[in-house]
Amino acid sequence: MDGFVVQFVNGLKTTVLLALVSGALGMALGLLAAAGRLSRWRAVSAAVGFYTTIIRGVPELIIILLIYFGGTVAISAFFGRYVEVNAFLAGVVSLTVVFGAYTAEIFRGAVLSIPAGQIEAARSLGLHPWQTWLLVILPQMLRIALPALANQWISLVKETSLISIVGLTDIMRVAAIGAGSLRAPLTFYLAASALYLALTSLALVIFNLLERRFAVPGR
């Protein structure tokens, strides 16, 4: 078990890095998608609606497998020889796509709950649409979206474990290797679950602090 402590630490780093990178990219994608969904242009709004509906109706595992194996086929065809896609990269892409779809719906709901008067006031003050988004909508919307966002981040941390299925050496994969080589699956998977529980608890604490700091009065 001793040699596996180092491996678990490395696995933990991979899991945290994967969650942070795909979470940050996913939130950026979600913001863009929410803006697109609320856009005046029907085609953009419909395209984003299509994206969020499809992604939220299909298991994450299918999306991960499609991106990993599909990516391998596409890149192999491009180079003319067998190239295996990096599991971390496939993980970032698939989790970003999934996280973006869920956060897009959260952000859209939050934007819609901002009173129209705020946006009209910004316009009558002569703010540019960009300024309206950045200075009026975004700060208010993020506060409203915070509780739902917390849940989504916790799901994201848990979903990173699925990337181990395509071979990323995260916490889950280290546990599987240890379970196989030392014939002690219960010990290793319990250790893995303790690490995941620590990560999700940490996320919960951070979001509780953020919520207390940015609490919306009267909500």
Place this chain on the structure above:
Amino acid sequence: MDIMLLLTSTVTLTGGIPLTLLLTFASLLAGFVLAVPLAFMRASPRKWLSLPVLAYTYVFRGTPLLVQLFIIYYGLGQVGAIRSSVLWVLLRDPFWCCLLAFSLNGAAYTTEIFRGGIQAVATGMIEAAQAVGMSPLQIKRRIIFPIAFRSVLPSYANEVISLVKATSLASTVTLLEITGLSRKLVSETFAPYEIFIAAGVLYLGLTFLLTGFFNVLEARLNAAPQARTHPRRVILRQVPHEQ
């Protein structure tokens, strides 16, 4: 992209739908049966009742379902007492392990959803039920739970959809439901696009059907009291004053 392959693999993958649905509905049922008493315990003001349930939901909602499934499928066999017990007949079978993992995981989420509904029931309703002499169990069964269930139906519908998607993890312990079948097909043909897209389409169909079902259920449950009281007719009858 080969359209013919997409169509034929969609047809082949429909063979996995029964197992996906069986896993979904069996764990839904088991999860529901577990969650209802647990939700009442969790909503109880008595700490010794609510804290153990909180510990359960916290752990099951804070760890990945994949880890829970692997603990049950691979881990429990490490315990000699379980290997030699009667339970081993069930626990060495991946189907029962999946069912156990999905039920326990789903029950944890459902408990928290129902607890929210139970705590949101207006105290006036409960006091009224007490005033007409209902026993605590009757109040729970006839007043609190129906009101709570109706109010949390949208969240419960989301939970059911997540459960359908969660059953895809059964493929990691060798079960051939939609995802398992598609992974097997991909390893044989190495045409990931067509086959995984076909699998996605099937899941999308299932989630759409369930969403539609819950929308209808929600509309019916919300319409029920109005339809029964006939507000219009009551007013018409009240108009003539008999001296």
